[in-house]
Amino acid sequence: MSSRPSNQFQxxxxxxxxxxxxxQEDTVYQCTDYLSPENFWSDGGGRNGPEPKSGRxxxxxxxxxxxxxEECIQFIDSLSVxxxxxxxxxxxxxxxxSLRSLGLTESPTSVxxxxxxxxxxxxxxxxxxxxxxxxxxxxxxxxxxxxTTRQQLACWRAQMCSWSYTVVDKFSFDRETVAIxxxxxxxxxxxxxxxxxxxxxxxQLLSMTSLYSSIKINENNQNLSIDxxxxxxxxxxxxxxxxxxxxxxxxxxKWRVNPPTAIAFVHEFLPLLPISEDEKxxxxxxxxxxxxxxxxxxxxxxxPSSSIAAASVLISVICEYGTRRKSRFLTNEFTxxxxxxxxxxxxxxxxxxxxxxxxxxxxxxx
Numbered sequence: 001m002s003s004r005p006s007n008q009f010q011x012x013x014x015x016x017x018x019x020x021x022x023x024q025e026d027t028v029y030q031c032t033d034y035l036s037p038e039n040f041w042s043d044g045g046g047r048n049g050p051e052p053k054s055g056r057x058x059x060x061x062x063x064x065x066x067x068x069x070e071e072c073i074q075f076i077d078s079l080s081v082x083x084x085x086x087x088x089x090x091x092x093x094x095x096x097x098s099l100r101s102l103g104l105t106e107s108p109t110s111v112x113x114x115x116x117x118x119x120x121x122x123x124x125x126x127x128x129x130x131x132x133x134x135x136x137x138x139x140x141x142x143x144x145x146x147x148t149t150r151q152q153l154a155c156w157r158a159q160m161c162s163w164s165y166t167v168v169d170k171f172s173f174d175r176e177t178v179a180i181x182x183x184x185x186x187x188x189x190x191x192x193x194x195x196x197x198x199x200x201x202x203x204q205l206l207s208m209t210s211l212y213s214s215i216k217i218n219e220n221n222q223n224l225s226i227d228x229x230x231x232x233x234x235x236x237x238x239x240x241x242x243x244x245x246x247x248x249x250x251x252x253x254k255w256r257v258n259p260p261t262a263i264a265f266v267h268e269f270l271p272l273l274p275i276s277e278d279e280k281x282x283x284x285x286x287x288x289x290x291x292x293x294x295x296x297x298x299x300x301x302x303x304p305s306s307s308i309a310a311a312s313v314l315i316s317v318i319c320e321y322g323t324r325r326k327s328r329f330l331t332n333e334f335t336x337x338x339x340x341x342x343x344x345x346x347x348x349x350x351x352x353x354x355x356x357x358x359x360x361x362x363x364x365x366x
Contacts, residue, residue: 001176001218001264015341018268018306021260022342025305029183029259033302034190035150147196154298156200157185160207161296167211167232173219175288176263179295181207181214183259186301188252205237209245217257262291265309272337273317273330286316293361303354310334310344311355315362 164178185207189195198206208229215224226239250257266287270280290312294300300308314331321327338344345351 001174014268014271018265018342021265021268022304022306025260028256029187031183031186031302032190034186034192034195035154035298035301037150148198149196153195153198153203156203157182157207157298158296160204164207164211165292167224168215171222171224173215173222173224175292176261177214177218178211179261179263179291180218180257180259181210182295183261184210184213184249184253184257187256188249190301191252201236204233205241205245206249208233208237209242209249212242213246213249213257260305262294262305262308262312263288265306266291266312269309269313269334269338269342272334272341273313274333275330279320282320283313283316286319287312290315290358290362293365294358297357297361299357300354306342307344307351307354308358310338310342310346311351311358314346314355315359 161178161182164181165175167173168175168177188206188210189198192198212224212226212229226242229242230237230239266284270284270287273280273283275283287309291308294303294308294312313334317330317334318327321330335346339346346355
């Protein structure tokens with residue numbers, strides 16, 4: 001978890017730390033875009049289908065996201081004020097708001113837990129689970145109409161991200177925990193050869209388990225029990241489902257559970273700005289919000305966290321100082337230094353596309 005103070009660069013250790021983090025994100029924590037058109041037969045793409053007219057991801061509509069967030073808030077408001085020691089949630093609140101309103105649990109069917117697979121890829125795990133359950137279609141009989149579209153999967157992801165942030169806020173967990181959870185989820189799904197075959201129930205199980213695992217690993221002083229996760233699913237999951245999914249998840253990721261997040265890079269980059277500590281705190285607050293917006297937007301799945309962080313800081317500086325001379329000075333200083341210390345070229349087409357997307361998402365929210 002990121003906790004480094006935003007003081008000035010003092011020695012080579014700061015530069016070395018950035019280099020180590022960037023090496024990690026380029027190697028063991030690299031994630032491919034499993035929502036790319038070529039991975040989805042149901043979108044008419046893939047190896048045997050025509051190329052789509054546009055590979056650009058669409059943002060969920062503001063109205064749709066507002067409804068999803070309202071449902072998340074209603075759900076979390078039904079929780080107790082604080083977690084119980086034994087279960088992590090009060091037993092007096094037995095009626096939890098269902099995730100059905102988010103389109104994730106239309107059927108009471110739960111993922112079968114009768115197969116424990118620890119050395120298989122995600123798609124092999126799910127195929128085995130389907131074969132052991134009469135209620136889920138076997139991979140060989142999965143029809144074209146049954147397959148999930150990129151838009152559906154991106155929408156589910158955005159909804160579960162909103163839900164995850166609401167959960168961590170309710171229990172006073174660090175919000176970076178959600179970024180780490182979605183690193184788990186995205187890297188797991190990126191290993192799946194058939195992401196279009198994932199069901200709503202499977203995605204719900206995976207996303208809730210990812211958050212549960214991230215909280216266990218990163219929150220030292222308190223935890224969220226597996227019973228609390230089961231209660232949040234309103235009975236659509238059981239403890240065995242979550243336990244076995246957690247082992248599948250961690251084994252597939254080879255226990256690489258400490259990804260360098262965008263907010264962690266923000267903390268490393270802030271000392272590059274020649275401004276006061278109070279000013280840095282203002283930039284940090286806005287940058288944190290920007291990195292969280294990026295977590296929920298599937299456009300950024302395969303974007304380097306370091307580039308998201310750099311874009312977040314630049315947008316924050318421009319929003320903080322406007323078109324004043326100081327803004328131009330700071331952005332020039334910052335772009336020169338991140339190119340020197342982090343090899344990030346803000347003039348590249350990749351960074352420009354990322355920056356434009358993040359700026360657009362931010363302005364749509366404000």
